[in-house]
């Protein structure tokens with residue numbers, strides 16, 4: 637494409653704009669944003685998944701077993717990568733548009749249009765459940781975690797990646813590596829927010845819930861799991877693309893948890 641034309645038609649990159657919401661229907665918001673997310677997730681090298689996050693998460697994931705459930709699979713990139721690694725993947729998402737994209741990309745992966753809070757599976761059918769960057773986007777994350785515990789066999793594992801609750805509780809005041817991070821609302825009270833991001837010609841609204849770390853840990857314990865691992869990944873050096881990205885080397889972007897079903 638002519639460089640002048642692409643400069644005119646592409647919206648310029650800008651830092652994330654966060655809007656606090658009094659209430660949200662997260663399931664409906666993700667269906668509404670599905671087309672934007674599919675474009676975002678599939679652009680090669682575009683987001684943290686490709687830059688470093690998938691590989692860090694896979695470091696938490698046990699080797700392939702009998703059956704692996706991908707909760708909130710989106711357009712299916714992690715399902716496809718796990719399948720490539722030898723997992724027998726079953727993928728679930730509540731958004732029809734996301735699930736259709738996942739099915740079309742790999743018809744060989746078993747997919748179900750379902751709410752993670754009411755899984756269409758029997759007890760103990762899986763030895764691994766992964767929920768990669770999806771629980772913060774679910775309305776009833778506690779029931780979803782309980783359901784994950786129910787469908788796991790004893791000795792099975794739940795691997796979770798979410799936006800770190802510290803990240804979702806506040807924001808950097810400025811755009812430099814040294815900018816202060818401020819929590820002006822409550823860390824402890826659950827809340828909702830929409831993060832609007834424009835990067836490399838793509839725009840998306842990530843509509844999510846903030847819940848404190850304790851809320852996730854209690855839900856995991858109530859589901860009959862013990863936490864084996866808790867990791868707080870920050871931005872690795874090789875993923876620094878702009879000077880202000882360094883802010884995210886002082887605080888964790890994500891939270892990784894691995895639970896073992898008793």
Ligand SMILES: C[S@@+](CC[C@H](N)C(=O)[O-])C[C@H]1O[C@@H](n2cnc3c(N)ncnc32)[C@H](O)[C@@H]1O
Pocket residue numbers: 662663666667677707708709710711712713714728729730731734750751752753768769770773774775776
């Ligand atoms: C940020 S996307 C992550 C998708 C995928 N795991 C990835 O990393 O590419 C969050 C996904 O969670 C799904 N989701 C939200 N609420 C859900 C629910 N109650 N049950 C199942 N999926 C849900 C959304 O439709 C969306 O596809």
